[in-house]
Structure formats: C-alpha cells, structure tokens
Amino acid sequence: MPQSIAFHGAARTVTGSKHLLTLDGHTVLVDCGLFQGPRELRELNWMDFAFDPAGLDAVVLTHAHTDHIGMLPRLVKLGYRGPVYATPGTIGLCRISLPDSGRIQEEDARYHNRHGTSRHNPAEPLYTEGDAYEAIKLLRPVHYHQFQELPGGATFRFAPAGHILGSAFAEVYFANGERILMGGDLGRWDRPIIKDPTMMEYAEYLVVESTYGDRVHPDTDPKEEIARVLKRAWEERGVVIVPSFAIGRTQELLWYVHELYEEGRLERVPIYVDSPMANSVTLLTVQQTEEHDQDLKLDMSEGRSPFAQDIVRFVRDRQMSKELNDAGGPMVIIAGSGMVSGGRVLHHLRHRLDDPATTVLFTGYQAEGTMGREILEGAPTVRILGHDVEVRASVEQLDSLSAHADSNEILRWLRGFKEPPRKTFLVHGEPEAQEALAVRIQSELGWEVAIPRQGDSYDL
Ligand SMILES: [Zn+2]
Incomplete structure (x- = not known):
C-alpha cells in the first residue's frame, strides 16, 4: 500500500x-x-x-x-x-x-x-x-x-x-x-x-x-545590542524590564549577559527572573545536558554556569515579586508574558513605566492588539491593571533573537x-x-x- x-x-x-x-x-x-x-x-x-x-x-x-x-x-x-x-x-x-x-x-x-x-x-x-x-x-x-x-x-x-x-x-x-x-x-x-x-x-x-x-534577519550581534542597552540603563541607575518569552529567549538573554559579565564589560547587577514558567524552563535547560553546545558544556564544566544563583535570582512567589517594586536600580527584571498580555510583567510595568530611568526591552515580535505592541508603537499612556500609566520609560527592541x-x-x-x-x-x-x-x-x-x-x- x-x-x-x-x-x-x-x-x-x-x-x-x-x-x-x-x-x-x-x-x-x-x-x-x-x-x-x-x-x-x-x-x-x-x-x-x-x-x-x-x-x-x-x-x-x-x-x-x-x-x-x-x-x-x-x-x-x-x-x-x-x-x-x-x-x-x-x-x-x-x-x-x-x-x-x-x-x-x-x-x-x-x-x-x-x-x-x-x-x-x-x-x-x-x-x-x-x-x-x-x-x-x-x-x-x-x-x-x-x-x-x-x-x-x-x-x-x-x-x-x-x-x-x-x-x-x-x-x-x-x-x-x-x-x-x-x-x-x-x-x-x-x-x-x-x-x-x-x-x-x-x-x-x-x-x-x-x-x-x-x-533576512538583521546582521546585528545580540550580545552587542544587549551591552548597549544595559550600559546606558546602568549609567542612569535604571531598571530594565524584559517582557520575556519563557522558552529560549530568557535563557539566551541570561547567557549573553553572563558573557558580558565574564568579559568585564558590564558592571554585575542583579538579574531577577520573575516567571514561574521561565524558571522551570531554565532549570530544565540546565538538566538537559545532551542538548548543550560546546560553549555551554565548557562553561558548565568550569563552574561558570550562566544560570548560577549568584547572578540570576529566581523569583518564586508573588510576595517576592511585589517586593521588587520597592527596590532601586540598577537591575534587570525578566517577567512574562512576552507580549505583555498578562503575567507578572504587568505589575512591574505599572510601577515603573512612568519613570524615565526605566528601560523596557522587548525580545520578540509584538502581535497586533497586545499591550507590548502599544508600548512599542509609542502610546503616551497605557491602561494596566485598571490604571492609566504614562509611558516615560525608554523602549528598546532586540530583533536579533529569532x-x-x-x-x-x-x-x-x-x-x-x-x-x-x-x-x-x-x-x-x-x-x-x-x-x-x-x-x-x-x-x-x-x-x-x-x-x-x-x-x-x-x-x-
Ligand atoms: Zn517553533
């Protein structure tokens, strides 16, 4: 047959x-x-x-x-x-x-x-x-x-x-x-x-x-883009909020920031991953050693994990997530969802979007009708969790992480x-x-x- x-x-x-x-x-x-x-x-x-x-x-x-x-x-x-x-x-x-x-x-x-x-x-x-x-x-x-x-x-x-x-x-x-x-x-x-x-x-x-x-994807090096955005944010002692996609992009971002830290090109500041799903995926990524490429294998074998707790802080519960609202910069907060259509990134943006020292760093495509798209297209205010919030933060997009x-x-x-x-x-x-x-x-x-x-x- x-x-x-x-x-x-x-x-x-x-x-x-x-x-x-x-x-x-x-x-x-x-x-x-x-x-x-x-x-x-x-x-x-x-x-x-x-x-x-x-x-x-x-x-x-x-x-x-x-x-x-x-x-x-x-x-x-x-x-x-x-x-x-x-x-x-x-x-x-x-x-x-x-x-x-x-x-x-x-x-x-x-x-x-x-x-x-x-x-x-x-x-x-x-x-x-x-x-x-x-x-x-x-x-x-x-x-x-x-x-x-x-x-x-x-x-x-x-x-x-x-x-x-x-x-x-x-x-x-x-x-x-x-x-x-x-x-x-x-x-x-x-x-x-x-x-x-x-x-x-x-x-x-x-x-x-x-x-x-x-x-054809832009011929830009994501590491250099990340270095530029973070350096500028650190100069203003600002907070960088990354609406994250749990699978892939969160781990890649951590990997690049870790490299920049290791090379001494960026001041080491705390990175918070405030997404239960991104945390689980990151742990899974560490465990799936058969998938690691040569660079990651080398990093891991020399005890230089890009996902180590001294660099990355995994936020588990809501209380800890809320406590971040009172913390000052510089720091990075990675939180879902990637298109700002829900998740803990909402309350971080509600607290920080009106601060000119804040940077919102998008890591992927923002679909029509999402709040991510509104912010990216320069809306002066957005409505988050029942509040109108002025957008005074800088907005950046990494388009090389596809x-x-x-x-x-x-x-x-x-x-x-x-x-x-x-x-x-x-x-x-x-x-x-x-x-x-x-x-x-x-x-x-x-x-x-x-x-x-x-x-x-x-x-x-
Ligand atoms: Zn796919």
Whole structure:
C-alpha cells in the first residue's frame, strides 16, 4: 500500500501544525499544534479533526512550541490513546506548558461565562488541565539519533534542529526504505546554549518551514545590542524590564549577559527572573545536558554556569515579586508574558513605566492588539491593571533573537543535501513568504517545490 501525507495545519499559514502520514494503512500524526492569531484561525481549533483521533496509531512531536503541541490535550480528550514520541527536552517542556495551557483555557471559559462575553453558551474550555495531564501520560521519550519503530513497518529517528530546547527533525523511513524528513521548525547557527541545526544529506521527500522565507534577519550581534542597552540603563541607575518569552529567549538573554559579565564589560547587577514558567524552563535547560553546545558544556564544566544563583535570582512567589517594586536600580527584571498580555510583567510595568530611568526591552515580535505592541508603537499612556500609566520609560527592541532560520539560513541548510528530494513541501509560513522561498529553491537549487493547502494530500 502506498504512503501519503496530508496537511491539516500550518498550510499557507504559520500556526496549527498537523501533518498526517499514512504508512501502509497506519496513520502517524506529526505535531498537533494550536492555531493562533486572528479569530478566524483560532476558530479552526474548535472544528472536528479531519481524522479520527481514536483511530491514529502514533503521534510524533518535533518540538514544544504551542503551535506544534497545543492541541495534543484535545486530541486525547477526543479519544487518542496511543504513544506520543518526543525528545526528552520536548517532553520536559510539554510537562511545563500543557497543564498551564489547560488552566488558562479553563480560566478564560470561566471569565466569559461570568461576563457573558462568549459567543457560545456556556463557554467551554478547549481542554482542561486534567486533559493536559492525560496527554502527558502518553509521552514516550526518544533520544536524538535513536531509531524508534512505528506501526506499518516504518521507523523514525530525531536529529537536533537547533530551534529550541528539544527541537528535532523527524526522519521517517517507510517500509520500502524511502524516507520523508519532517523538518519541524528550522533553527539557526552559532546561537548560544543548544546545538546548531543538523545538516541532513538525503531524503526522498522533505517538509520544511518557511516563516521567514521572504526575509533576512538583521546582521546585528545580540550580545552587542544587549551591552548597549544595559550600559546606558546602568549609567542612569535604571531598571530594565524584559517582557520575556519563557522558552529560549530568557535563557539566551541570561547567557549573553553572563558573557558580558565574564568579559568585564558590564558592571554585575542583579538579574531577577520573575516567571514561574521561565524558571522551570531554565532549570530544565540546565538538566538537559545532551542538548548543550560546546560553549555551554565548557562553561558548565568550569563552574561558570550562566544560570548560577549568584547572578540570576529566581523569583518564586508573588510576595517576592511585589517586593521588587520597592527596590532601586540598577537591575534587570525578566517577567512574562512576552507580549505583555498578562503575567507578572504587568505589575512591574505599572510601577515603573512612568519613570524615565526605566528601560523596557522587548525580545520578540509584538502581535497586533497586545499591550507590548502599544508600548512599542509609542502610546503616551497605557491602561494596566485598571490604571492609566504614562509611558516615560525608554523602549528598546532586540530583533536579533529569532529562533527561526531566515531565507538565507534555510537555503544554507537545503544546500547540505547531496541529492534533491523528489518533492519539497513548504509549510509554516504566510503565502508571500512561501512564494518567495519557493522561487529561491526552484531557481537556486532547481528542486521541485509544493505549497500545500489546508487538507491537501499527496501520495509519496
Ligand atoms: Zn517553533
């Protein structure tokens, strides 16, 4: 029986990754992501899956971003009971983020029911914290480079993708010996903490992301940007507030600041990580030694951990978080959420945004409609926790910390192939980015490229 692949998410859009492989009559779902962003996309999360969850034979996860794992508890709620294969790093992150995601779904539903703001009556969570724990029970660790059997005589193995902790390409071998390389998200070279993306040489079929398929990241060194912002803040004895993304960016920022301290280029001032999730992820990062790149291995072996308690103070409880309000600068407060749409960063900003000595340092994209976007675009006042707060702080953005390869980096990775894949599928990108990348792949490499639509299926 033939093999096929069907695309049920991240098809001509960035989120909702769900790729269904059919292998000799058995079905394997690669990633089970949440659609995020505008309402018309989020509503897709409420539709029936295009396949029967109870009928799936296996699930494989490439990495733990919400747009790749965020629907797993719903899949389980609707009947899936088979194994979910993932790297130990991805499993660690799933344990941290999925219950939290279920809790937020429940809180949102309660909020809408209290305020009558739901279009559904009563509002229900997409899944609960309990569903998330049921999903976690199905996780099965597969280390990088280790072969794991799949139903239907297929096997697969993971290789490091350099994107976030635990991220992997899944190289799936059919019973006939041919293979499809499921690219997940492609990371970048020469980034701190985790290993570079693995160069792959052969695949009959390839699925690759295209988030930045039409863009090239700015050629700025994040360490130098951080040095500039912090130096200026220290001169004013100010406080730097970093709205943080718990996975990846928080740890990278700590790594760069630690380097600057070690090189004697910055006065050592306290750094507070005031986010339970970022703290858990940082601890997990320390524990996942198989993921560490050479620099971090060396730092750790010489007792110079960028996450050591003498530099970084992990704020656990709310009381300690509130006490920071009375502390003077200079210091750094890293707190969630990254787009200022909730979390403890709100009360820090409420207390310090009207102080010209404060610096707000954004570390990533600020979506439309978020408070982060308002501040970034120069709003004179913002409403935080029921108060109008004047924005007198300096506002800075670090745009060099992206975890996704840009179009040159994607091409660099593709050039590592010794033979062109028979077909290369572009997923996980907006249509313009996908078109631009398809043109580059066709003209520079001469490969055959397809840009599947939602629901499209291809024989392999
Ligand atoms: Zn990702």
